[in-house]
Amino acid sequence: MLLVYVLLMLASGITDLWIFFRISQVAASKKNILSLGAVVLLLPILCVGVIELATFLEILFFIFYFRKSKEKDVAIGSILIVGVVDSIVDILASILAELLFIEDAIYLNLLVQIIVLIFTVFIIEIFHKYFYSDLISENHKVFIGLLFYLYVSTTLTIIFYRQTRKVTSLSIFFTIFVLIQVVFAVATYGELINIQKHLLKKSQQDKLIKEQKQLQEYTRYLEESEDELRAFRHDYRNMFNSLKISAQEGDTKELIQKLDEYTKTNLNAKAFEKYRDVNHIKIKSLKSIIIAKLTEMYGSKIPYNFECRDDITKIPNNINELDLVRIIGISCDNAIEESKALLKQNKKAHIEIMISSNEDGEFEYEIQNKRRDSEISLKQIQQRGYSTKKSHSGMGLANINSIKNKYENMTISYEVPKGYFDFYLVIEPEELINS
Structure with a gap:
């Protein structure tokens, strides 16, 4: 026994x-x-x-x-x-x-x-x-x-x-009761999962709608810019003849005044620069995140400059597009958050963004933003769970580092020159790393 x-x-x-x-x-x-x-x-x-x-x-x-x-x-x-x-x-x-x-x-x-x-x-x-x-x-x-x-x-x-x-009858009843409770608990859990999936799907749909509106705004911006350029080309000859007479007569004051008036009435320089160089980005996911962040900067009245002189048609093969989008999104969010904090203090804010790619396939991305006057530890801001509410917006840098660690051909550096925070990313072609 x-x-x-x-x-x-x-x-x-x-x-x-x-x-x-x-x-x-x-x-x-x-x-x-x-x-x-x-x-x-x-x-x-x-x-x-x-x-x-x-x-x-x-x-x-x-x-x-x-x-x-x-x-x-x-x-x-x-x-x-x-x-x-x-x-x-x-x-x-x-x-x-x-x-x-x-x-x-x-x-x-x-x-x-x-x-x-x-x-x-x-x-x-x-x-x-x-x-x-x-x-x-x-x-x-x-x-x-x-x-x-x-x-x-x-x-x-x-x-x-x-x-x-x-x-016994009692034990059978008790067992059935427990089984009903089990089925009820499992069904409740299943329904909870379904509700969350529905909410997640709705959230994703809302995100897609938001991105679609941003793309529609970008398209409208291109159309308006084209109309402005067409109108400018149509009457620039008349404007030039008028300015030419003023210049010949040596009336430089009148010349400057006419140029200033024409600029104010015919060219909205700030709106014209809103999406400058975005057309060079041919990768849809990258283009979408850049448009979204530039739109947010413009709407928040944060002065910025975006530069992309090269056509970005591809990134190194081993890099997941979504990982790169996450990195760009996090770095932009940090810069935007810090800029908003500066504006609340009635201080000047500014963001500079640069994307480039050379013939060898090397991809570069850099974002620099003005920051508040505070001491920054580069080691500390990259730690998970670090709170940045009282200093520079380093939130998410730990997530960026975890993504970077997946790729041998990705290099990320941070610099904190006086009054600025600089984020710099380089992705080298995988074949160059292996050679």
Whole structure:
């Protein structure tokens, strides 16, 4: 009898360990296998007849073991799944044993337990990726809370069975009630995910609409600029003849006055410069982010200058466009935030942006902005979690560095000359790095 119990506990412990590593994707290192395996295999043997206590202590140990690990949440969620699975296995085995009248048949009971374990392994093998996906999603804390609820519910159910030691109307009712609660909890979680997906989709649609409006504004700007140029070309001869007479007569004062009046009435210099050089960017994602940020600067009345003299038709092959867009977006946001802070203090703000690409395929991007008078630690502003509300807008530089670390041919530098912050990025063609 004892041998059968030990064999069953070993099989259950090995299954628990396999389920944990399968779902959590925690490294099955020698240290992890020995440490966790010893607990999973020994606790059920030490807690003879009180399997629920063994499972509870097992969960506590796993939480303690991974308390300082970056995989803490995934590990906690995975061991809770193990706890839920153990309870469900016990419930199913107990019900089958009662219904088949094999409670006193030791070996048949063992066979039932093994069949249920094999079925459990089969189910976990099918769904382990979905469990892991939920444990690393934005809703992982909600999912872990749901698992905790399921663990408590199923554990209470199996304790009730062990107390009655037979299938009664009350135990069946209690089991059905728990199952309804489980289905309700899972359905609620599923509905929460669907609502979030809907909100995310709506957010993405709003973003696309905003980008479309910005592109429409850019198109309207080009059309208006073309009209202005056409009108200027149409009457510049008359203007030139008038100015020519003033110049010949030596009346320079009148000449300057006429030029000034013509500029004010016919050319809105600021609007004319709004999207200057953007037409040289041929990559849609880059063009879109630049238009968006220039529009924000213009709308916030931040003086800026954008320069792109080369046609940007491609970036080095190994660079993900979205990574480059994120870097440009973060650096522009930092400059805009700092400029807004300067304007609030009634101080001058200015942003300079430059993008270029040479014949070898080297890509350069630089943004420089005026900053408030404060001491800046370049090391500090690149640290994750650094708050910049009281100093320069360095928020996001840690994210930029994490992107940069993905690419050997990407170089980023920061400089803080007096009164300015300078961000400079260079991407060399991959073939030049490998040569």
